Amino acid sequence: MAERFSAVAKRWLYTTNHKDIGILYIITALFFFVAAGLLALTMRTQLSIPNNNVLTAEVYNQFVTVHGLLMIFWVLSPFAFGFANYIIPLQIGARDLAFPRLNAMSYWFYLFSGVMMILSFFFGAAPDLGWTLYSPQTAFEFAPTIGLNLGAGALILIVVSITMSSVNFLVTMFKMRAPGLKLRRMSLFPWSILVTIFMMLYAFPSFLAAVLLLYVDRAFGTFYFSSIQGGSLLWDNVFWFFGHPEVYIVLFPALGIIADVIPTFARRPLYGSKYVIGSLVAAALISFVVWGHHMFLTGYGVITDKLYTVTTVAVSLPFDVIVISLIETLAVAKLRLKAAALFTLGAVALFIIGGITGVYLASVALDYALRGTYFVVAHFHYIMVGGSIMGLIGGLYYWFPKITGRMYNESMARIHFIVSFIGFNVLYFPMFLLLDMPRRIATYSPDTGWGLLNLTATVGGFIFGGAQLLLFYNLYRSARVGPPAGPNPWNGWTLEWALPSPPPAHDFDTIPTFMDDGTIHFGSSIGLPNGSSHGIGEPNGSSVGHEYSSIHSEGLSPWPILMAFSAFIFFLGITIGKPASPQPVTYQPFWPLIADGVILGLISLLGYSREKFNVHEDTNVESWPFKQVPNMKLGIWTFLGAEVIFFGVLIGAYFFVRTASPTWPTPGTVFDIRNGFAMTLVLLTSSMTAIMALASARAGNKNGLIISLLGTLGLGGLFLYIKAGEWFSLGSSGVFNTYPLPATSYFITTGVHGVHVVAGMCMTVYLLANALKGKYIKGDHATLEHFGLYWHFVDIVWVFLFPLFYLI
Amino acid sequence: MSGVNTNYLYLIIFAILIGETDIEVNLFSLNLAFSTYASILLGLAATKAIMIAMFYQHLKYEPKSLSTWVILGIVIASILMSFSFLQLSSHSFHYTS
Amino acid sequence: MAISNMQVQFDNLFWLFTYLAIAVSVVVFGLMVIFIIKYRDRSGSSEPHDAPILGHLPVARGHARTAILTVSLSTIILTVLIIGSFGSIDTILSSPAPCNIQISHSVTYNCSVLVTGHRFYWDFNYAGFPNRTITGAPSCQQAICIFAVPQSEDIRLNVTSADVFHNFGVIAFKVKADAYPGHVNFIWFNAETIGNYTIQCYELCGPGHATMIATIDVMPLGQFVSWFNSTIVQ
Structure with a gap:
């Protein structure tokens, strides 16, 4: 028994297999989803009636902030990247990700960073100034708790995790596609992930630089954000340059899932697939030049205002094309309304509402009244919960049979959808009507007249939250006793459905081949629909397959988790040091933890680099446009691309304060x-x-x-x-x-x-x-x-x- | 890229880099207008960076797709800076408080 | 009811957006619902000829003209909205001429106010009277705590902050401006209906954010002059 337990523990702690890591991502993200959701429900309880005192203003602000940070960084993206980890290598016919140990390390950095964020509650107070962390309130003078230091440390760690993931996925998707799988032949989920990691790669370094400057200001008393030459405006720029692409980063994977799930259940190919792909790319590019709409009211003049209004309105055009294509797909279809289809269709509907109300906020004139109100809250929850979370839950029902090999309870899932959908709208629609109520206020007086709408929203919140119990119960129970699902329960065409459910550790025996005539040849006939005459290729069990299965059973490495852990305690040591007084800031890091972190880090670095861990690079794969570039070299250059942005932002911050300063030493x-x-x-x-x-x-x-x-x-x-x-x-x-x-x-x-x-x-x-x-x-x-x-x-x-x- | 020639190439590049640095530190003696002075300095820095990237990081001998990839990153970084300045130029600052 | 010029303008623009939003929603949701009902899987409905199946890339379908049509129609609607927004923003960001209110025979006032956000109250300084500060806080109801403005005059506010990032908002007037240290943001309005209105902070600024409330009192000109004489001019 104990031996078995240690074997299981070892498998999950040391795994480098993309499917195991995908499962870990999904479960961890769901855990943070519940945690952040409970924070939200407590806040809704506080707001249900005027002058309520369930939470003090101090605690309310912490809940607001941590709810936002957790949902955005620790739930939405990691949930999607759990699927990406599990499904993308299968869908593109790769053996695994390009750098399996780096992938494991990304996960452990993610987990520990989340732990660190939650720990902040226990060190004085969690961050309490909104997920946007507006300067100069982050200055030590206004936020004298260690909690914000921990929060900054957690954010730095998760950006490290995300950067590792971005590099890994980019190399994998550019360099390791099955023969004949040209980029334009990929289905929408891989495409959405490709576009997402592109945005991650170029947006997150800006955030890393911003948080780093914030942290150094707090720890060492430097002046980037406490001076008026830098201050609020500098933060706004570097934060929102990241912040707007981030909105699409959390949305796109769900859109990709939606655009793959709907055609599968409608039994028709996605309408205008190449225009949908083009729209994703266009929206991603435009997303880098719209950040000014988050700072319309900072007063940068009428020309800039108009410029950002136009770019922001323009970004809605590609989404129009996507939505219309999704709806067109349903025409002359044979739409099976299974849970996954219901959730993705529901997500489209809610996304449309969120998108339309987004156009209101794109108008600088309306923003002069709507900024900072519950209208904004309603808008982005329609996108992030309505579009993203509902779409991702659709993905969860879609791939659950593949991952577990068992079928969930369909009628319970349908009830889950109906209750969620109703609860969602009862929760968030009243917020559109609360367009006078400021965001993030801990309470309000009865004569504002906001009571009834708030109470309605709270009731909706509990309906929506309670509905998720159905999801967890259904999946927990079905994973044990659900009927076997078979390889392809939905009759999907993408490659993961060709494998048994759950797929073997080494995935494909032989990598499938995409032929010029559009047929796909599999090395074995496993999972093909009955009576299919296609896909019969080489016989099962080629030598390549055996080689890989042996590599994967040995593919355990203790170093990724150890490395992440040492980074965790290193940052803990740095951040929990107590600054003694606000002016001047004196700063005492907790040296024992820092020393432990450094020593452990060096040991694991040594172990990591000395470990024999062979990753075979297939040569006859589709790898346009980087055919002649080895994986590692592409990875290094991609990482350096992110570094360019990072230093670009640091130098930009220098330019910014210098331009704003009246004098500068000669x-x-x-x-x-x-x-x-x-x-x-x-x-x-x-x-x-x-x-x-x-x-x-x-x-x-x-x-x-x-x-x-x-x-x-x-x-x-x-x-x-x-x-x-x-x-x-x-x-x-x-x-x-x-x-x-x-x-x-x-x-x-x-x-x-x-x-x-x-x-x-x-x-x-x-x-x-x-x-x-x-x-x-x-x-x-x-x-x-x-x-x-x-x-x-x-x-x-x-x-x-x-x-x-x-x-x- | 055969062995002997590249060593000379690397040394020539090195000499050029040092020469440009020399020009940089002596440029102030020409008493140029600030904007001209700054532009020339940043231009020199850019040529140095391009030389290092092309020869020491041998981007010149890599497939085009790779250099395109790198340039894309630089373009996005430049967008951030130029847009920030657009806003900065229209903001009013007062230094009293 | 017209409360302020900015509010009238906002309402017009907001309803323009909303009518178009409803029109678009009716079309889009209508299509979606009709398709879902009409083309749902029923016993006897046959598999479409181009149904995606394992072992085959799905058939490419869809016309460029659909995408072009979508983009064109959207562009038309959005252009209308952009033009409307630009008209409004030109008004919002214009700077009206100073008024000239005769307070007493030797004192005039030009309708300009410096608003300063503090954690967690607002300070108001009438231009030309820097020594007299009105402090707006919810607990205070005396004359010195009321921010009074004359009815039907163009009131010009310079908004800044003494500490953190606040946002000054008079929601009934649909007027807002970011208040952050080192910068002065300009906003103006013309209040048309007398009465008390709420000023509230619209950016999270700390534990007192929810109660960072002040009152703005729109008075008839005569009443404003006497209030000004007794409270500000001393």
Whole structure:
């Protein structure tokens, strides 16, 4: 018994299998869904009658904030990415994700970050200023609790998780598609995920930079958000640049599910499929230039107002095409109204209402009255709960038989839909009518006349919340005793339905092939509908399949969870340190936890890199447009793309405060040009030695390789030495008092750059150790090359920082 | 990319990078207008960055799709900055409070 | 009933949006419901000829003209809404001329007010009278706590904050402005009906957010002048 338990525990803790990780994501997301939902129900109880005192204003604000943060970061996206993890490799015929251990690490970072967010309740108070974390209320002066530090730490961890996932999925979907599966042949769910990770990749670095600046302001008393030159406006820009794409990030996967589920149950192909795909791409691109509509009332002038009104209204056009295509799909169909179909159709209906009311908010003129009211709350809940959550629940019913191999109780599921749909509208529709009531108020007086509508909404909230018990009961029970579902209960065409339910650990025995005539050949006949004459390809059980099944049974790794755990305790150590007084902020991190985190992190990093974990790259796969680029190299470049945005935002923040400042010290007065010049020469030289190391490795010259690497390491050290000297002399000269903003931007930007140099030096040490053992000189220099890409990027960043901080 | 030639290439690139840096630190002696001065400096930095990316990160020898991918990231980063400035220019600041 | 010029303008625009929204909804939901009822799976209904099945890519269908038609129709509707919005925003962001109210023979007032948000109350300073501050807080009902404005005059507000991000809103007038430190936002209105209206904060600013309420009292000109004389001019 105990042995069995440890085996089960080991499987789930150490797994790197995309299907296991998908299940973990779904269950964890549902857990956070319940937690955040209970917060919401408590808030609805508080608001049910005027002058209620179930919650104090302080606790109410914490609930508002954590409800929003949990739902957006820890429920919507991870729920969708649970499906993506499980289903996408099956649908595109990949063996797994490109980097299975990285995938496991993403999950564990996600879980621990969520734990950290909830922990914030137990350290003074959770964040209490809304999920938008508007500055300057985040300043230590106004929010003197450790809870907000923990919240910031949690957000940093989840952005790390999301960035790892984005890189992983992009490489997988670009490079590992089944032969013949051209991008345009993918169904809508993979397409929506592809577009989503594209947005994640470019939006989240902005958020990471924003939260980092926020945290440094709080911890070290820097001035980005506490100064009026940065302050509210700087935060608004960097936050909403991320914030608007984020809205589509949480919506698109559900749209993809909807657009795949409806055709399956309507028994007709999606109408205008390529226009739907085009619309998703168009909406994703436009989403990066509409963020100003979240700050219409900050007063940036009539021209900018009009510009953002037009872009925001324009973003509704692609959604019109999507909705019309979905409805057209139903024409001359044979629509089976199973639970998954009901939920996805319901999601479309609610999404239409949410979309139409979104056009109201796109109008700057109406926004002057509607901003900050319950009309906004109603609008985005129609999108996020109505569109996303309902669509995702549709996906849950759709794929439940595939994942568990058992069928759920259909009539209970239909009742669940009816009650949810009614409850939803009773809950959120009255909020449209509350267009005078401010958001996020803990209570209101009876003479406002808002009582009845609020009471109605609360009743709806409990109906909607209670309906979800049906879902959990149904799925919990059906997973044990439901009748076997068979491989393809819905008669779907996508590849996952060709496998048994649940699919074997190694997925396909042989990868399916998409032929030019549109038929799909499977290696075995498992799961094909009776009487189908198509899809008979090679015989079952090719040698490739056996090879993979053995890899997957051994595909356990303890390092991802250990790495995530060490990051968790490291950030815990950093964030729970108690600042003693607001002015000036003194800051005491909890060193024992930080030390533990660093040690454990180094151990797991070493274990991770030394572990033998082979990931085979298939060669005869569809990989346009990156045919000649190896997976790892594409991954590194994709990661560097995110880094470009990250540093772009940091440099943008510097520009922002500088432009807004009336004066700025002339070059050479504060930051010594000689120091900058010396560091530039050192870093440029280290880039040269790094490329020489690669050249030596290519030429098979071991000594040259070792000398070049030593040179790179030494020059990196010299760079840091000069930097440290400069930091020390500037810090002791009181530069924060004389030049608060120049000092803030200098220390933060060069500090982040310095951390990158340190990380590069750690890699150099690892490369050196391997080079001494004779590696990299027999054509196996890929790792060396990848390190070089990173190191030169760090060099490029400095090439810009040098003139910006020392010469201009 | 054969072994011997690339080493010379890398050294030539290195020399150019150092030369450009030299120009950067001596540019102030020309007493240019601030906007010209700043533009030239950032332009020089951009050419240095492009040289490093093309040769040291050998993007020049990679498939086009990869460089397109990288450029896309830079374009989006630039959008953020330019739009922020558009707003900044129309905001009123008062420094009294 | 006309309460303020901005409210009249908002109502017109809001109903334009709403009529069009209802029209669009009727068409879209109508189609959806009809299709769901008409084409639902009934005994005897036959499998469509292009039904997607495992082992085959689904048949590509759909016309470009549907997408073009959708986009064109939407563009027409949205253009109407954009034009309406632009007309309104031009009014909202215009700056009306100062008024000239004769308070006494030597004192005039120009209808400009500096509004400052604090955690958790509002301060009002009438332009030209910086030493007299009206503090609007729900608990206070004396004359010094009432923010009074004259009826049918263009009242110009400069809104800012002394601490965190607030939003100044007189919801009955449909007037709002972000209030955040270091910046002054301009907003104006013309109140047409006398009476008391609620000022409330529309951005979460801390534990007192819900009670960051003040009263604006719209008075006939004569009453305003005497109130101004007794409360502000001293």
